[in-house]
Amino acid sequence: MIKPLVALIGTILLANMAAGSTAYTATPDTYVALLRELAPGDQLTLSPGIYERGLPIHNLNGTVHAPIVVTGPDGTLPALLLAHTGRNTVSIVNSSHVTVRNLTLDGAGLPVDGVKCEGHAQWAHHITLANLDIRGHGNNQQTVGISTKCPAWGWVIRENRIVGAGTGIYLGNSDGNAPFIGGLIEHNVILDTIGYNLQIKHQNQRPELPGMPQERSVTTIRDNVFSKEQGASNGPMARPNVLVGHFPLVGPGSNDIYLVHGNFFYQNPGESLFQGEGNIALYNNLFVNHAGDAIRIQPHNDTPRTISVFYNTIVAFINGIVLLKREGDPEYSQFVAGNAVFGKPPLSVPERALSANLTNRYEVAGRYLNAPFAPLEKLDLYPRPGRLKNLPMETHTLHSYEGWDLGFNGESRKNSFAGAYAGEGRNPGWPLSKNRKP
Numbered sequence: 001m002i003k004p005l006v007a008l009i010g011t012i013l014l015a016n017m018a019a020g021s022t023a024y025t026a027t028p029d030t031y032v033a034l035l036r037e038l039a040p041g042d043q044l045t046l047s048p049g050i051y052e053r054g055l056p057i058h059n060l061n062g063t064v065h066a067p068i069v070v071t072g073p074d075g076t077l078p079a080l081l082l083a084h085t086g087r088n089t090v091s092i093v094n095s096s097h098v099t100v101r102n103l104t105l106d107g108a109g110l111p112v113d114g115v116k117c118e119g120h121a122q123w124a125h126h127i128t129l130a131n132l133d134i135r136g137h138g139n140n141q142q143t144v145g146i147s148t149k150c151p152a153w154g155w156v157i158r159e160n161r162i163v164g165a166g167t168g169i170y171l172g173n174s175d176g177n178a179p180f181i182g183g184l185i186e187h188n189v190i191l192d193t194i195g196y197n198l199q200i201k202h203q204n205q206r207p208e209l210p211g212m213p214q215e216r217s218v219t220t221i222r223d224n225v226f227s228k229e230q231g232a233s234n235g236p237m238a239r240p241n242v243l244v245g246h247f248p249l250v251g252p253g254s255n256d257i258y259l260v261h262g263n264f265f266y267q268n269p270g271e272s273l274f275q276g277e278g279n280i281a282l283y284n285n286l287f288v289n290h291a292g293d294a295i296r297i298q299p300h301n302d303t304p305r306t307i308s309v310f311y312n313t314i315v316a317f318i319n320g321i322v323l324l325k326r327e328g329d330p331e332y333s334q335f336v337a338g339n340a341v342f343g344k345p346p347l348s349v350p351e352r353a354l355s356a357n358l359t360n361r362y363e364v365a366g367r368y369l370n371a372p373f374a375p376l377e378k379l380d381l382y383p384r385p386g387r388l389k390n391l392p393m394e395t396h397t398l399h400s401y402e403g404w405d406l407g408f409n410g411e412s413r414k415n416s417f418a419g420a421y422a423g424e425g426r427n428p429g430w431p432l433s434k435n436r437k438p
Contacts, residue, residue, distance in 0.1 A: 041066035062097035088116035107137035172201030202245030238270030246278030340419030
């Protein structure tokens with residue numbers, strides 16, 4: 001039996017060599033040296049253990065068909081990257097087509113970021129961060145779970161869990177000169193941050209870098225859980241769960257758009273659940289804030305532009321949906337339609353933008369939804385029979401948005417329901433929780 005096994009192993013190694021890729025397995029003693037050797041198509045697997053020397057993803061460049069992969073083990077024992085003073089744990093500089101996945105990042109309460117695309121980098125594109133467990137990064141509000149501080153495009157941030165960070169995900173720089181372009185942020189769980197669960201910064205004029213998109217790009221934020229039920233700042237330091245800033249005002253990128261759909265926004269004692277400006281489509285989301293506002297579309301560094309807010313279910317102790325613009329701002333296409341909104345007031349939106357919303361006071365949401373005031377383990381925003389159905393709405397302008405015709409559970413919208421769900425009665429889908437949305 002030994003000879004056939006040897007032959008099989010030889011065949012696998014030859015196949016890897018023919019494909020120009022190599023699979024490495026590392027330990028805490030060997031992984032840094034092996035990182036430097038990675039070439040397109042290579043995979044480095046970190047064995048279970050504690051890794052204390054960071055993960056420098058510096059000048060590692062795979063290709064679209066042969067990315068470089070750095071992964072933890074698939075078993076129950078993790079590869080744990082332990083933070084160190086003065087060094088961001090996963091540090092990314094001038095790298096592309098790299099996947100980092102299946103790792104635990106423990107910040108140990110230090111003032112360092114979990115994943116940082118460093119500010120001295122020139123670029124970082126097509127980076128995938130998947131199934132990272134990021135914890136212990138709550139030293140202060142500026143300590144971040146995942147951060148980009150150089151021009152970044154084509155990123156995928158997927159299935160990560162970030163708990164108790166100062167800021168969960170912060171993409172771009174505060175001066176607008178490190179744009180985050182064409183990203184996909186999906187199926188993450190971000191809980192109990194001091195500041196933002198997620199912020200994407202505004203963008204100044206787009207730089208010209210090799211491979212950077214100059215045509216219209218889409219950044220998609222879908223199927224995430226954003227909760228600030230505990231540990232959030234109050235007063236002047238309070239921040240929304242999610243804030244998205246504007247794209248370049250003119251030139252390449254000025255027509256970019258955020259598609260924000262299928263997310264569960266839960267609780268914020270001092271701020272709104274969502275705030276945005278620029279070009280935004282916000283749809284098929286659930287919003288619950290028993291202390292304050294749900295949605296505020298308003299000027300921040302510029303102004304709301306093309307805005308589409310539709311098919312959301314909103315339960316907010318104060319404002320349901322607010323849409324504001326500065327006096328003298330140009331007119332853009334803006335509409336708020338097909339939402340089920342319970343607030344005080346439900347809507348503060350220009351009349352010209354409104355169409356076919358179902359609205360009522362916050363206190364009566366239970367007449368329409370199964371259990372909108374229950375604790376999370378029993379919270380149920382699914383419509384009661386006969387309460388949110390048959391709300392006629394013009395939909396032809398929605399067809400360019402991915403998944404516009406799918407409810408929060410992914411079900412097809414065969415009937416005219418207000419709000420995020422496309423059904424009524426007993427919820428056949430995901431019970432709301434702080435776990436990953438399937």
